[in-house]
Amino acid sequence: MGTQRNGFSKRESFILSVDVGTTSIRCHVYDKSASIRGSCSTKVSLLYPRPGWVEIDPEDLWKGFVTVVKGAVQDSGLRMCQMESLGISTQRATFITWDRNTGRPFHNFITWQDLRAADLVRSWNRSCTMKLRQAVEDGSCYFGTIDTWLLYKLTKGLVHATDYSNASATAIFDSYQMCWSGFICSLLSIPPSILPSVQDTSHKFGTCDPSVFGVPIPIMSVMADQQAAMFGECCFDVGDVKITMGTGTFMDINTGNKPHTSVAGLYPLVGWKIGADVVYLAEGNAAGTGAAIKWAQDLEFFSDVKETEAIATSVEDSDGVYFVPSFSGLQAPLNDPKACASFMGLKPSTTKSHLVRAILESIAFRNKQLFEVMLRETRIPITKIRADGGVCTNNFIMQLTADLLGHKIERPNHFDMSCLGAAFVAGLGTGYWRSQEELKKLLTTDQHFLPRRSKADFDRGGSYRGVLQSWERALQRSMHWYSQP
Numbered sequence: 001m002g003t004q005r006n007g008f009s010k011r012e013s014f015i016l017s018v019d020v021g022t023t024s025i026r027c028h029v030y031d032k033s034a035s036i037r038g039s040c041s042t043k044v045s046l047l048y049p050r051p052g053w054v055e056i057d058p059e060d061l062w063k064g065f066v067t068v069v070k071g072a073v074q075d076s077g078l079r080m081c082q083m084e085s086l087g088i089s090t091q092r093a094t095f096i097t098w099d100r101n102t103g104r105p106f107h108n109f110i111t112w113q114d115l116r117a118a119d120l121v122r123s124w125n126r127s128c129t130m131k132l133r134q135a136v137e138d139g140s141c142y143f144g145t146i147d148t149w150l151l152y153k154l155t156k157g158l159v160h161a162t163d164y165s166n167a168s169a170t171a172i173f174d175s176y177q178m179c180w181s182g183f184i185c186s187l188l189s190i191p192p193s194i195l196p197s198v199q200d201t202s203h204k205f206g207t208c209d210p211s212v213f214g215v216p217i218p219i220m221s222v223m224a225d226q227q228a229a230m231f232g233e234c235c236f237d238v239g240d241v242k243i244t245m246g247t248g249t250f251m252d253i254n255t256g257n258k259p260h261t262s263v264a265g266l267y268p269l270v271g272w273k274i275g276a277d278v279v280y281l282a283e284g285n286a287a288g289t290g291a292a293i294k295w296a297q298d299l300e301f302f303s304d305v306k307e308t309e310a311i312a313t314s315v316e317d318s319d320g321v322y323f324v325p326s327f328s329g330l331q332a333p334l335n336d337p338k339a340c341a342s343f344m345g346l347k348p349s350t351t352k353s354h355l356v357r358a359i360l361e362s363i364a365f366r367n368k369q370l371f372e373v374m375l376r377e378t379r380i381p382i383t384k385i386r387a388d389g390g391v392c393t394n395n396f397i398m399q400l401t402a403d404l405l406g407h408k409i410e411r412p413n414h415f416d417m418s419c420l421g422a423a424f425v426a427g428l429g430t431g432y433w434r435s436q437e438e439l440k441k442l443l444t445t446d447q448h449f450l451p452r453r454s455k456a457d458f459d460r461g462g463s464y465r466g467v468l469q470s471w472e473r474a475l476q477r478s479m480h481w482y483s484q485p
Helices: 002-006 058-076 117-122 130-138 146-154 182-187 225-232 289-298 305-313 352-378 395-405 417-430 436-442 455-461 465-478
Strands: 014-020 024-030 036-043 083-090 095-099 141-145 161-163 197-199 202-207 218-224 240-245 249-256 267-274 277-286 322-324 342-344 384-388 409-412 445-449
Touching: 014 058, 014 417, 024 058, 024 417, 036 058, 058 146, 083 146, 083 225, 083 417, 095 130, 095 146, 130 141, 141 146, 146 161, 146 202, 146 218, 161 218, 202 267, 202 417, 218 225, 218 417, 225 240, 225 249, 225 267, 225 277, 225 417, 240 352, 249 267, 249 352, 267 417, 277 352, 289 305, 289 352, 305 352, 305 395, 322 352, 322 465, 342 465, 352 395, 352 465, 384 395, 395 409, 395 445, 417 436
Parallel strands: 014 083, 083 218, 161 197, 240 384, 384 409
Antiparallel strands: 014 024, 024 036, 095 141, 202 218, 240 249, 249 277, 267 277, 322 342, 409 445
């Protein structure tokens, strides 16, 4: 009935893709042109049982996953039997353990934002419950990130697996040897027997049990969110850069078939493994990007995020005010978890507009910091830069970033690049799309942001050179503020 209403033949097929993020779960139905035919989303409920602890109820997450898939297909007016395959993108380094026989979790998901990791490193065993410890000893315990848990649930316990992109973000995977690190597992007292098998990113992980969605749907890709966004942006070539500005900023560069060894805090990741081809990324991140904007909104600096661009451009500059966006410390290249967020240079003439401009400028300044570290360490010529994430809708941030980096930045029409990337990989696996070159032709760009002056001109003394130097001084004064992270 839905197929007739939309004018599609019954034989026409589509790709389902789900992105499980930090704040929401989104599902899209994609057609051959990579256009979205139906969508559905729901919020992720984060739990805070103790200060510094951030958890997710696994059953709530599972129900949300099933709900958005059914909702997206219903929204498309199509039938579940027309879904050719399923791709899954998930937030990284959020983990759980459960009983492999009963499927019952031993605890909630411990998210990537959780701060109890230091205690776990000091003593994994001390943090385990008696039931979990016993399950590990008798071989009935499974460990996994969100993707692994979803695969287990979708296949009714038949599959315990992950892919290389997710595994490489756990810090217990050796991206150089492409296997779980025996040394780190031994150091943390993690028995290798509880870890999932690691498969190619493009792989038939299994089939959704018909009891879940009514029909069996092949699961053809599982992918970590930032790597999926990189694939969705078609950053397939060495030197391609992707900047995702959402809750945090994640800047990734394609380093080809070799992982990058960093001294400044860039993280070597497996981007994806498809057949014999392995693509590595070097990633730098800055926490608190979207969080800083939301904080300002909560303080009623503005009522709608869309207003920030006009507010920032209503004044010529920030009037000597600088914002340090370190609500969760400072990451690469400073790597100081004890840094505090701060405004510096406040004076009687300071207005809300100056404060808003200082916040937006700080995001672009952190982009420049990450970019320079990336250039200095990898020494890879930049081929293109594409941006995505909710914050990239802000033209002020985008233009200033292009000016500071001295490169053109492309912004896509759609920002759910993680979802699109997982869909692309799933579609390639079934032959829905034929090649990466075909995928490149499907990409659409909303706007190109060209630097208003060359990077060389900026380095010689552009209008922002002094501002950036003063902001870097503010960074230094915010460091080592807290006695502990």
